[in-house]
Amino acid sequence: MSLIFSSCSTHDEVTAEKLDANTSKVNFTTSSRLQDYNEEYYQNMMSTLRSNIDDILNESKPANIDLYDYKVRLLKGELKLPEKSYQRISNVSENLLTYGRNLATTNNVDVNLEDDSELLALGGLFSPGDNINVTFPSDSQVVVNGNTLTWGEVGYCVAAAVGADFIWAIGASTTATWGAASLTRLFAKAASRFLGPVGVAIAVVTFGVCIANELND
Numbered sequence: 001m002s003l004i005f006s007s008c009s010t011h012d013e014v015t016a017e018k019l020d021a022n023t024s025k026v027n028f029t030t031s032s033r034l035q036d037y038n039e040e041y042y043q044n045m046m047s048t049l050r051s052n053i054d055d056i057l058n059e060s061k062p063a064n065i066d067l068y069d070y071k072v073r074l075l076k077g078e079l080k081l082p083e084k085s086y087q088r089i090s091n092v093s094e095n096l097l098t099y100g101r102n103l104a105t106t107n108n109v110d111v112n113l114e115d116d117s118e119l120l121a122l123g124g125l126f127s128p129g130d131n132i133n134v135t136f137p138s139d140s141q142v143v144v145n146g147n148t149l150t151w152g153e154v155g156y157c158v159a160a161a162v163g164a165d166f167i168w169a170i171g172a173s174t175t176a177t178w179g180a181a182s183l184t185r186l187f188a189k190a191a192s193r194f195l196g197p198v199g200v201a202i203a204v205v206t207f208g209v210c211i212a213n214e215l216n217d
Contacts (some may be wrong), residue, residue, distance in 0.1 A: 037128045037131050042128055043127070043158070045095055045096065046124070046204075049095070050205035055206055056088050057074075057085065060081065060082050071203075074194070074199070075190075075203060076194070077154055093197070093201040094125045096201065097197075101123075103128075103132070104122055107133060109122060109132060109180050111184050117192040117197045117199075118185060120197055120204060121200050121203075122184045123202070123204075124203075125180070125204065138200045149211065154211075156210070157211050160206065160207070161191070161207035162187065162191045187204075191204075
């Protein structure tokens, strides 16, 4: 991925420069230290990522379908994403990728640190304040993105994000147990089938919208 960075000499951090008016609305500092992240930073990062991705996809979306359906059909491989749009989404996802890697290494989460899809999924599913070291049965509550939900609600939003009904069936199973690593791997595998890490970036912002809707129901 090709973000341009400017270095800071006294801190182990870099500042992401604005790519262009169409791909980045806010500059964020990406750090190698998880303690430098907080909930406000995380929510701003995810909100900006969602806005950037939606703007990029709206440029290539067919006029006869809505944005959500376009995302789902892209993730299912039914429609093709233009190469320019693919690269722009890859670029604006860099901050989330860095955050996901920090989250995984700091908490020893059992994900593949060489797999950008898994790192993006982990970062998009869990905020800095979440307890990601606890395994839950499917009828228990879990904190995701700073919000307390049931695993059924989480499973529903995972399915809504990737357009995969089988994930809802697995997530709702009374025999399944779930933790950060297992949910991350499942989400990444489903979302990356046709678009790789870019598919995961698209899916995690849809997941966030669904979580917000579940809280308001």
